[in-house]
């Protein structure tokens with residue numbers, strides 16, 4: 090069974106209810122009240138929820154202005170995409186380093202292609218009608234200019250070799266026969282110019298092969314090399330520094346004594362690379378406000394991505410640090426689940442900071458909501474064409490906020506996956522994409538916008554690393 094089939098199977102077979110994957114701030118008012126009454130709430134209800142203000146066991150309410158600051162999800166993406174102003178810098182990069190970048194100038198042919206008349210087949214270059222006398226020495230690809238052919242003469246030739254002057258056609262090796270006297274005869278009709286690729290057939294020197302703004306794919310690398318390029322003028326890869334916050338994080342072994350494994354340190358760098366970034370550093374800072382301040386002010390990266398510490402707990406240092414350095418908050422909370430405490434700030438000199446919430450799926454949500462559009466603009470890459478698919482099963486929604494739900498893609502539909510709680514990665518690890526579930530939820534069969542995971546369609550190796 091294919092990996093995708095397996096995933097769908099897993100989604101279908103797993104008959105656990107959604108309740109175990111839904112957390113208090115995912116639920117609607119009645120459900121929250123019921124959970125709180127049952128003394129069964131898996132997490133403190135979020136203060137943004139109306140219900141969370143009611144029961145006495147709920148978390149203390151956030152300042153009322155917070156709800157007003159939270160940005161609707163589509164708007165948050167637009168703000169992130171437009172946060173970077175002005176034209177992008179250009180750099181000259183070798184072909185080996187150019188994959189995934191955007192061309193900063195049109196790709197103009199530096200040569201005719203082919204750059205000389207070329208044989209399209211292995212066989213003989215012939216002059217005039219047969220039979221022909223065959224020269225002793227053949228012509229191979231890459232060999233020096235062959236002597237012109239006389240009428241009635243043929244020379245053995247390899248595909249890609251230079252055509253001798255005065256050749257009228259190439260006879261394929263399977264279409265020629267040599268008689269007792271060593272004379273070559275055609276075994277079928279030939280036309281003038283047959284199997285000769287003439288110089289400039291594909292392009293002339295100076296022709297525009299691709300416009301500025303084209304993404305450098307493997308095929309573009311091939312074309313650029315063929316057209317004579319060693320380096321390309323491109324928009325540089327945005328430089329990203331990742332700051333992993335949290336004293337509770339272990340970098341190896343099993344969780345113990347209240348400590349857990351850092352899931353984001355291993356996950357974010359390759360994900361960011363898949364989004365076109367160069368990850369210049371990953372630093373683990375614990376919950377140390379001074380270290381965070383130092384790291385943010387010392388960083389020269391275009392984008393600093395922090396993980397954790399976005400909420401208002403005693404060791405949540407991201408907001409205080411941003412206040413301290415006078416950063417401009419462009420997005421301070423997003424109406425999306427999971428991940429609503431995510432933020433985007435301008436930290437000076439065209440540099441930005443995306444604060445991802447610590448819960449791992451919430452961090453993924455922040456990555457796709459804020460970091461992806463920002464990196465796309467920094468790299469001058471075009472936005473992917475939005476598309477929708479019908480959901481095979483109903484998807485639970487948040488009453489007011491957008492929800493991003495891991496899905497497996499089944500060709501003409503998307504299958505919502507379980508284990509999609511903010512602290513869980515089990516769903517996303519089996520997913521091809523995230524479905525955008527509007528406030529209120531989606532019925533089975535309803536179309537939902539799909540956000541592809543960068544590796545799901547093309548494979549991890551195709552990510553722009």
Ligand SMILES: Nc1nc2c(c(=O)[nH]1)N[C@H]1C(S)=C(S)[C@@H](COP(=O)(O)OP(=O)(O)OC[C@H]3O[C@@H](n4cnc5c(N)ncnc54)[C@H](O)[C@@H]3O)O[C@H]1N2
Nearest residue numbers: 148335350351352353354397398399400405446447448451
């Ligand atoms: N009073 C409130 N409490 C919380 C709110 C809120 O609005 N008011 N929001 C909740 C939501 S929603 C989220 S999401 C989290 C966001 O928290 P932080 O960004 O401050 O993250 P932490 O508190 O540092 O961590 C949250 C959670 O995630 C775990 N974590 C952190 N980093 C990692 C990592 N690298 N790998 C794996 N797991 C990680 C951490 O241990 C916590 O369990 O706040 C809620 N609370």
Ligand code: MOO
Nearest residue numbers: 427428429451511
């Ligand atoms: O629940 Mo929190 O939405 O960001 O993980």
